[in-house]
Amino acid sequence: MATSSMHTFNPPVGVKSPYFQPLWLQQRQIRNFGLPFPLDSSYFPARTRRRPLLLKVSCQRRPGDVSVKYHRGSTNASVLECGETDNYTSQDNEFTCVMKFGGSSVASAERMREVAELICSFPEERPIIVLSAMGKTTNNLLLAGEKAVTCGASNVDGLKELDFIKNLHLRTVNELGVDSAIISRHLDELEQLLKGIAMMKELTPRTRDYLVSFGECMSTRIFAAYLNKIAVKARQYDAFDIGFITTDDFTNADILEATYPAVAKRLHDDWLNDPAIPIVTGFLGKGWRTCAVTTLGRGGSDLTATTLGKALGLREIQVWKDVDGVLTCDPNIYPGAEPVPFLTFDEAAELAYFGAQVLHPQSMRPAREANIPVRVKNSYNPMAPGTLITKDRDMSRAVLTSIVVKRNVTMLDIVSTRMLGQFGFLAKVFSIFEDLGISVDVVATSEVSISLTLDPSKLWSRELIQQELDHVVEELEKIAVVNLLQHRSIISLIGNVQRSSLILEKVFHVFRANGVNVQMISQGASKVIALGFRNLFSFSSFHFELGWD
Ligand SMILES: Nc1ncnc2c1ncn2[C@@H]1O[C@H](COP(=O)(O)OP(=O)(O)O)[C@@H](O)[C@H]1O
Ligand SMILES: N[C@@H](CC(=O)OP(=O)(O)O)C(=O)O
The missing domain is CATH 3.40.1160.10 (Acetylglutamate kinase-like)
Structure with missing residues (x-):
């Protein structure tokens, strides 16, 4: 003692x-x-x-x-x-x-x-x-x-x-x-x-x-x-x-x-x-x-x-x-x-x-x-x-700070079956997720369609099972045409959004060189740009080729 x-x-x-x-x-x-x-x-x-x-x-x-x-x-x-x-x-x-x-x-x-x-x-x-x-x-x-x-x-x-x-x-x-x-x-x-x-x-x-x-x-x-x-x-x-x-x-x-x-x-x-x-x-x-x-x-x-x-x-x-x-x-x-x-x-x-x-x-x-x-x-x-x-840091030279890669993400393309401009569509879609207790990860919307990802690998949430996915699709199909895309990846780019064009230029350059097509892109008010695509790509070469400052 x-x-x-x-x-x-x-x-x-x-x-x-x-x-x-x-x-x-x-x-x-x-x-x-x-x-x-x-x-x-x-x-x-x-x-x-x-x-x-x-x-x-x-x-x-x-x-x-x-x-x-x-x-x-x-x-x-x-x-x-x-x-x-x-x-x-x-x-x-x-x-x-x-x-x-x-x-x-x-x-x-x-x-x-x-x-x-x-x-x-x-x-x-x-x-x-x-x-x-x-x-x-x-x-x-x-x-x-x-x-x-x-x-x-x-x-x-x-x-x-x-x-x-x-x-x-x-x-x-x-x-x-x-x-x-x-x-x-x-x-x-x-x-x-x-x-x-x-x-x-x-x-x-x-x-x-x-x-x-x-x-x-x-x-x-x-x-x-x-x-x-x-x-x-x-x-x-x-x-x-x-x-x-x-x-x-x-x-x-x-x-x-x-x-x-x-x-x-x-x-x-x-x-x-x-x-x-x-x-x-x-x-x-x-x-x-x-x-x-x-x-x-x-x-x-x-x-x-x-x-x-x-x-x-x-x-x-x-x-x-x-x-x-x-x-x-x-x-x-x-x-x-x-x-x-x-x-x-x-x-x-x-x-x-x-x-x-x-x-x-x-x-x-x-x-x-x-x-x-x-x-x-x-x-x-x-x-x-x-x-x-x-709290703050000097962002004057910051471009891309870090990237987060998630694999095996499930993506949903949801297209409204109603006329253009129909109000309440987004609310209906999200209420289905709420009712089923499923958390949505990245979202991109247009007037008649929504692309979103559900992240089954999230550490702090439960695993989504196929039955649940089938059930979501079944519910969504009552109001929309639904395309379920599995085995996708998301790259989240954390960086200076004031320079988002420069970030995207770099990233798309690497994607193009590697023959990768982006299927979804989302940039909210946050510091993150999320890109979704098929699971095929080598992430090490991605990081390497980005040419960090
Ligand atoms: N961007 C990242 N930067 C650092 N570590 C990361 C990153 N992404 C994932 N990791 C992983 O996180 C681990 C450290 O977190 P964690 O395992 O929670 O540490 P600890 O148990 O010591 O608190 C690292 O060993 C690394 O494998
Ligand atoms: N032991 C817990 C809590 C924790 O924070 O662990 P770590 O600091 O090793 O990530 C866990 O594994 O989740």
């Missing part, structure tokens, strides 16, 4: 880090790298300037026990009861930044050690740490749950995913030299839960969320125990216990406003009573009606991080990944993709929304609302400058 004198955030005694010395010495340089001006300049609003805006929080005396008002038909809620309140002012803010580490950053004991060293190499920071589940634990939990539905209770302990999860966590605990008792209750409960699923032969969204929560609950416990072992005082928190209040949309819940004051109060009070670095579970919340564990959608730990940043009015939100920042394209599609040094919140949100896995689509919202810079960094390569996401 940590000594009680370790109240400040100091590097661990006796820990040798490859980054330790260099980062200590070069820290200022590293953190300025990629910035157009020194960190000390007025770029980051001085804490005194920002704080009065952000840390004026109030909530009820009992942390986590906040009443919320829910508006029917809306996912927004606001704090309903003020109760007996404690008001905090800016001076109360003990923390400086959030550091979120994704699954790849904490995939093993060795990685956890490196992350601990990385955190300690910023001794002037008082961070709040957010962790995801180790490696592919979430995927394994989901797979185990799905298999449990059909495998029978007596076969649960033979599930290879359960075995993998147990081995990974016990091995990590062992290698880090911390007490395995910190996770043994979770491992037992996990097995019981899988047996329950097997007996019920059912995996509801609510149970699914509870099931995957084991991943983050264990990774944070292990990491906090390890920090304490190396004399860096840390305290583990389950987000659902400290005021992360969400809608009850299991598997894809939204953070409610009540979260901000509740979380700020809890972390603040604990720090005052007994200072320790908070290690918070990413991805998880507590449904405000059901009080059950909810999740924020795949990749939701990014959102946990930005929510904490806003709640506490921090100077910076750091999201540490396994890539050198946000890249010009998914590196799995084009390995030569390059880091994008600067992005605006809007650009990053668009990129995520259009399917770039690197950030959770909702994660930019709290950061934008509180105007807190988000830095995307590589925990495997901390010296790389990463991507800095802020």
